Amino acid sequence: MMLARSVRDARRPRRGRWLLKALAALVIAWLVIDKAASIVAPEPRVGHWRSAEAQEAYSIAYREVMADLPAPTRVLDVQTGHGSIHVLEWVGEEAGPPVLLVPGHSSGAPMWSENLPAWIGKRTVYAFDPLADAGFSAQRRPLRGFDEQAEWISQALAGLGVDRAHVVGHSFGSATAAAFAVRHPEQVASLALLEPVIVLRPLPASALFWGTVTQLPVPQSLQDRALAEIGGTTVAEVQERTPMSVMIDAAASGYSTEMPLPREITDAEWRGLDMPLRVDIAGAQSLAGGQDAVDRLRRLRPDAAVTLWPAATHSLPMQERAAIGPALLEFWQTNS
Secondary structure (H helix, E strand, O other), X not given: OHHHHHXXXXXXXXXXXXXXXXXXXXXXXXXXXXXXXXXXXXXXXOOEEOOHHHHHHHHHHHHHHHOOOOOOOEEEEEEEOOEEEXXXXXXXXXXXXXXXXXXXXXXXXXXXXXXXXXXXXXXXXXXXXXXXXXXXXXXOOOOXXXXXXXXXXXXXXXXXXXXXXXXXXXXXXXXXXXXXXXXXXXXXXXXXXXOXXXXXXXXXXXXXXXXXXXXXXXXXXXXXXXXXXXXXXXXXXXXXXXXXXXHHHHHHHHEEOOOOOOOOOOHHHHHHOOOOEEEEEEOOOOOOOHHHHHHHHHHHOOOOEEEEEOOOOOOHHHHOHHHHHHHHHXXXXXXX
């Protein structure tokens, strides 16, 4: 067991790259499939596991990714109008609003496994498995639009007895967090968006092209090339296997996602967000819009803390975890 953990620890600096390529590819694939599905079956449906075996494979990988973290203080299933939300809670010592983590597509709460060590024991942290996506949340009612994502978050916080939270999202989770802040600003103590997709800028055409390639019956070598192009990494790193990559693969193949397509947040909506705002955007292979997104946000919200990370890619929270962890702690302390 000690040897296995040592191997995982040795790989830890590269795990974020695997998550980058997996998340990026899955987000693009989801967008492509979503457009086709809206034509074939326009009525929204409920996300579900395709089989008990697929759910069990994901569950095993989920536990493996979380194995090195302190056990949660509580594991809860909070009821909302759209279904039950699976929540991991770590109680912290510092006073003030707790932190709510909203993960990217097809990853669930374990997406934050490399970031959580910087926060556990300090702030109280809630990590959700999102509704209509892979994880242990269970959807009962369809989501009929992107903004409706805000409702299950609002109800889940109420069910936890939380009036206001510091909300943090990555990738698609950032888009969901932004929608929540627009619809329920009274519940948001601060908003931190890490590489938010679509809400600031449309996805780049190159990402859409290579994402489409991942859905075609092409040789594995071309599939790997497409994933590397999306992720801004190498084919060798794409082929690397880690507990995180196994979990995301299990989610992608085993779960039928029914999440609405994100929409761009309007200028008026950005200006209308009155909570403290932090946005972190990658400078390389960004799916958030890169420098254009930074420029737009600095124009609309000159008071916001907007940072461009030149060497980072879409996996920014993992790649820059050593800096992001303390920076967010300071952000929450300043704005409690």
